[in-house]
Amino acid sequence: MNLAEDARDLFLPAACASCRSAPAAGGGLCAECAADLLTLRPVLATPLHAAPPVVAGGRYAGALAEALNEYKERARRELAPVLGTVLGRALAVVAAEFPDAVLVPIPPTRAARRARGFDHVAAACAGLGALRPCLRAAPRPDSVGLTPAQRAAAAERSLRPRARRTAALAAAGRPAILVDDIVTTGATLAAAAALLRDAGVPVPAAVVVAAAA
Numbered sequence: 722m723n724l725a726e727d728a729r730d731l732f733l734p735a736a737c738a739s740c741r742s743a744p745a746a747g748g749g750l751c752a753e754c755a756a757d758l759l760t761l762r763p764v765l766a767t768p769l770h771a772a773p774p775v776v777a778g779g780r781y782a783g784a785l786a787e788a789l790n791e792y793k794e795r796a797r798r799e800l801a802p803v804l805g806t807v808l809g810r811a812l813a814v815v816a817a818e819f820p821d822a823v824l825v826p827i828p829p830t831r832a833a834r835r836a837r838g839f840d841h842v843a844a845a846c847a848g849l850g851a852l853r854p855c856l857r858a859a860p861r862p863d864s865v866g867l868t869p870a871q872r873a874a875a876a877e878r879s880l881r882p883r884a885r886r887t888a889a890l891a892a893a894g895r896p897a898i899l900v901d902d903i904v905t906t907g908a909t910l911a912a913a914a915a916l917l918r919d920a921g922v923p924v925p926a927a928v929v930v931a932a933a934a
């Protein structure tokens with residue numbers, strides 16, 4: 722990023738986060754890519770690890786993958802509503818069965834949150850239901866030099882329950898639906914579910930924006 726690029730970004734409308742050729746209408750996508758996302762049907766993900774059943778808003782491919790990458794890697798917050806809509810469709814598949822359930826987002830590490838400037842999973846949940854951020858990611862060593870698999874393992878080991886919030890959830894007898902941006906191996910969701918269940922909170926399902934599994 723240099724000064725000329727900064728200036729261009731200030732004065733030109735942002736390009737569509739998916740196709741990058743058309744200018745973005747509201748919400749970070751051009752009309753065509755937005756339509757692609759909004760016609761996706763939820764799918765049942767089949768991760769390797771024994772996570773709770775995971776419903777995804779769509780497969781991690783095409784416009785959804787592009788939009789999710791831009792949202793995560795380039796912190797394009799304006800994509801939160803459209804990705805939230807995709808997530809909401811996945812949630813609708815399971816929510817009717819668990820009307821008391823609260824949404825528990827998988828937390829970002831402090832470093833990721835600082836780099837991005839916001840909690841991207843929680844932001845996509847806005848308006849979808851009762852949000853209870855009762856997990857946190859403990860600080861962990863720098864992941865530079867780790868493979869993606871090693872990084873995922875470190876992320877999963879760093880999850881901790883927030884004791885007071887988790888106890889309140891258990892006392893209220895409300896189940897938790899885990900929420901994440903993407904499911905690949907399912908290891909993170911399985912680890913999060915185990916922590917909550919150990920604390921007395923049932924975890925009947927998880928929902929994600931996109932399934933890479």
Ligand SMILES: [Zn+2]
Pocket residue numbers: 737738739740741742743750751752753754755
């Ligand atoms: Zn587009």
